[in-house]
Amino acid sequence: MSSDVILRVDELTKVFGDLVAVDRLSFSLSRGEIVGLLGANGAGKTTALHMILGVLRPTSGRIEIFGRDLHRHRIEVLSRMNFSSVDVNLPANLRVWQNLWIFAKLYGVQDTWSRMDRLLELLEIGHLRNAITGHLSSGEQTRLNLCKALLNDPELLLLDEPTSSLDPDIADKVRKLLRRIQRERGLSILYTSHNMRDIEEVCDRILFIHRGRLIAEGPPQRVIQQFRHRNLEELFIHIARHGEVVVRGDEV
């Protein structure tokens, strides 16, 4: 295995009763690469993400992160990665700094205070350091979640809809920030979003999932051209509605 491969997913499958949520999904993510995981609601993105985060056990298949089997080296692997999701919050009754301090300590961050302050400033919420988390707007909470996700200087970051509740200005800043961190620190990101502009702007490569199966993979522009669509949004709608047509390659 190449040392540049941060994440390797091999024949990953998850079955819930009669439903095959993820079907023999295989892909890899290299150091410093941002990969978008795309698919309609129920396509299997979140299921795949939860398996990579170690909170859902695969029916079969293998996940290797940093060259180590996730389930055998869970703590070691998880301490080097992080995640942020629009569906997950930090406790609303704590102050912003308290939430960040707790997670910094759980992840074993050394220079806790300076790291916290630097991230809060980077995400333009430094003035909210002492605010009660529950009093933040949804956009501010999303940025706070991103702060938490960057606390341990992760080598792999899993982001589930990171810009969904941000206004266009802040969303643009967050995209640029992620790109900057990726360039400067060689951060690898697995990114899910329903905002196709996000994906086109941020991702080096996309993985299209339909009914649990990987049906398209490559740089956004190449995939768009491959399937003869004008943009990613058109392609997304097409795959969501006629996924099987694309799978057969009738239009290619």
Next chain:
Amino acid sequence: MSLHRVWILVLRYVFIYRRSWVRMLEILFWPTMELLVWGYVTRFIQRAGQGELPHLITFLIGAMIFWDILYRSQQGITLSFLEDVWTRNLLNIFCGPVRLAEYILGAFLFGLLRVSVTLVFLIVLAWVLYQFDLFALGFYLVPFVANLLVLGLALGMMTTAIIIRYGQGAEALAWGVPFLIQPFAAVFYPVSVLPKPMQVIAYAIPCTHVFEGMREVIRSGAMSWSHLGWAVGLNVIYLAVAMWLLVRMFNVALDHGLIAKLGTE
């Protein structure tokens, strides 16, 4: 006012209840437990001889304080877990480098802190208001309290395991589980008040031996060591079962995606 809309709102509650067996059970659970506990307290008072009556108030205050130690110890774990569920923070924790055992131990130690504050406060209050001196139990106080804390830990793990498996619909158990054992554990009355079949169940619960031991010490100043031995032995079994159940349910949750579901619903 539209009676039609009122009826629709009633139906909404019916639908919510039908989705949760714990909620359905709750309708009968609390009244039954209260009737059993206060029924047997009444029977105990009726049966108590003249010599027993002066001890009665002391028994009740001591039992109340001890019960609170058990209850708060169990709550320490269960409520800490539920707090993470309610704030949708559970996924943040379990997607981080945190082991299940570390999480439970952290919650237990916090519970211990809460119990300590409660205990000190109740001891002072009981002394000021009723001249009840818990330290009259002397050395026995330490093993009594330790056994209650360990049982609280075991019950807390069992409750958390059930909530992990059955989701937020089962969260009422966080408060219900300790009260499920209360009538059998002879908290406010001796085991001898209970009918024979219930006595068998009573002696299989570790805290029954603590409460029996406490009454014995208050009454005679000494205690048979067998009560303490039974409490410790049963606690070891309860703790082992609780650990097994929690790990088992956590694995079921990992297989079915329940951790992620609990953390985001």
